[in-house]
Amino acid sequence: MSEQIKKFMYINRRAPYGTIYAWESLEVVLIGAAFDQDVHVAFIDDGVYQLLKGQDTSAVDMKNFSPTYQALGDYDVTKLYVEKESLEERGLTLEDLMPLTYEDEDDDWAEKDSIRLMSRAELADIMDEQDILFSF
Amino acid sequence: MTTLHTVNKSPFEKSSMDSCLAYAKQGSSVLLYEDAIYGAIKGTAVADKVAAMGGVNFYVLGPDLKARGVSEDKVVDGIGIVDYAEFVTLAAENDKVQAWV
Numbered sequence: 128m129s130e131q132i133k134k135f136m137y138i139n140r141r142a143p144y145g146t147i148y149a150w151e152s153l154e155v156v157l158i159g160a161a162f163d164q165d166v167h168v169a170f171i172d173d174g175v176y177q178l179l180k181g182q183d184t185s186a187v188d189m190k191n192f193s194p195t196y197q198a199l200g201d202y203d204v205t206k207l208y209v210e211k212e213s214l215e216e217r218g219l220t221l222e223d224l225m226p227l228t229y230e231d232e233d234d235d236w237a238e239k240d241s242i243r244l245m246s247r248a249e250l251a252d253i254m255d256e257q258d259i260l261f262s263f
Numbered sequence: 264m265t266t267l268h269t270v271n272k273s274p275f276e277k278s279s280m281d282s283c284l285a286y287a288k289q290g291s292s293v294l295l296y297e298d299a300i301y302g303a304i305k306g307t308a309v310a311d312k313v314a315a316m317g318g319v320n321f322y323v324l325g326p327d328l329k330a331r332g333v334s335e336d337k338v339v340d341g342i343g344i345v346d347y348a349e350f351v352t353l354a355a356e357n358d359k360v361q362a363w364v
Binding site: 140251256260263 | 278282285358359360361364
């Protein structure tokens with residue numbers, strides 16, 4: 128079976144709420160996770176805004192789906208790449224993002240960070256290794 | 264692995280093409296279609312960026328040039344003009360497609 132596992136990467140380039148892309152991406156990631164593939168999720172350009180702390184949609188009558196990112200670890204979606212240049216261009220650091228973790232079953236369920244800060248060049252290499260890319 | 268990158272937004276309105284150029288590796292291909300064809304025209308700020316990308320193959324979709332009244336002689340030298348069938352061939356020849364929507 129192992130040879131059938133493919134590397135899937137979901138590439139998020141849009142901010143949440145202004146369009147439906149971010150939410151749709153999250154739903155597709157969760158669906159894809161059910162198929163036991165090697166899932167990678169990238170946040171570049173305005174996509175980094177999806178992970179900002181403190182989202183509160185109560186005054187705009189929309190669902191705040193940001194807590195769902197916390198659940199990704201439970202679905203074995205543990206590789207979330209955030210592009211360093213995109214954060215910097217927007218005056219953000221990792222401290223501005225939600226802390227997202229997973230429990231590593233291969234390491235006595237130690238809690239580890241899901242978010243991996245990557246340079247554009249590093250992320251381009253990881254993207255190059257993927258079998259399938261989904262763009263949002 | 265080889266990648267076909269596609270861009271369909273005007274580089275003068277959106278940053279999709281800039282992001283695409285930042286990620287396109289040597290040996291990959293970039294196809295400009297719909298409003299991205301404006302990025303294939305000679306003498307623009309974007310054309311300079313395309314010219315600076317060594318080792319990347321550029322293509323533009325002919326029917327989208329024609330639809331927008333951009334004649335083929337306006338296209339930057341070195342950018343291949345393709346039709347829909349060749350678009351499909353490019354998608355099939357590469358290992359994967361990255362759509363910078």
